Amino acid sequence: MSIAPGDVPALHIDRLTKRFGDKAAVDNLSLVIPQGEFHALLGPNGAGKTTTLRIVAGLLKADGGTARILGHDVAEEPTRAKQLLAFLPDDPLLYGxxxxxxxxxxxxxxxxxxxxxxxPRAEELLRWLELWEHRGELVEGFSRGMRQKLALAGALIHDPKVMILDEPLTGLDAAAARQVKDLLLERVKRGHTIVLTTHILEMAERLAQRISIIQRGRIIAQGSLDELREAATASAGHGATLEDVFLNLTAGRA
Known part of the structure; x- marks a missing residue:
């Protein structure tokens, strides 16, 4: 039976494992994210979020399991998988x-x-992110927020179908953060997929359609905010913020 293009997950991680010495940074982790979804991957420091995303981006080799971008195995078809993907780390490299x-x-x-x-795509991105008026300046003179916005423009220049963002609002003021969030939401409306990891839980609460919480290299909870509220104990019950739910779930499994 053939699979319609829209039925192929944007990201399909199956039993992914990565060890550093005797420690499992990613421990038999599985995750499926459909096309056109804004998905937040959350967890405490050292939970395995960045390691997982770096494997998906082809920057680390997994010890076991698979990661596929729109059906293309990152390890077996690295070029094709990366053409469909943009990975924006929390400290991107730019040329000053x-x-x-x-x-x-x-x-x-x-x-x-x-x-x-x-x-024309570069001009559109620079105008959207309010960098066009600085087009004659060297990047080495940019502020941290301007650098972050330029890195985002660089991640979008090839119009990727899937974007992985690791702390994309680092160094941005409130106005710049709003610009970035609006840009990301616009891409999701157009059917693109965003995978976000952030310590700003309010951002995940406002933007993400589904949330996965990772701890000690495993997914411990997944779903919409309402579904996560149900998964949490009564102390984080109805009306609880994502911060309440997150702390409840991760503390309960510490």
Whole structure:
């Protein structure tokens, strides 16, 4: 039986395992995220979130299990999987001696996006993120927030179907954070998939359609906020914030 393109998960992780010495950073973790979903992956420090995402992005090799991007195995089809993906780490690498349009032109070239397509897309992104008026300045003079927005533009320049964001609001003021959130929500409306990890639980509560909570390398709870409230004990019951639910669930399994 054939599978319709929309039925293929955006991200399918199956029994993923990664060890560092005698410690399992990711422990037989499985996760399925459908296309067109805003999904938050949350957990305490050291829970395995970033390790999991780095494996999905092809930056780390798993010890066991598989990760697929829109049906393409990250280990067996790395080039095809990465073409569909953007990974934005919490401390992205930029080239200080370039200007913003030059940086985006460089990144677009790495993805083999034609100049005719890349140039208007770069201008659109820079205008949306309010960096266009700074297009003549070197990146080395940018503030932390401006750098973060430029890194996001670089992640979007090849129009990826799946985006993985590790603390994307780091260094952003309230206005810049709103711009980024609006941009991400617009992409989800267009059928793209966002996977977010953040310590700003209010952001996850407001944006994510579903939430996975990871602890000690395993998923311990998953669902909408209402479903997570039901999974938590009575002390985090009806009307509880995501922070209440998160602390309740992770403390109960510490």
């Amino acid at each position: 001696k370039l200007r913003a349009p030059e940086y985006l032109e460089f990144v677009a070239g790495l993805w083999r996006v034609s100049p005719d397509e890349a140039q």
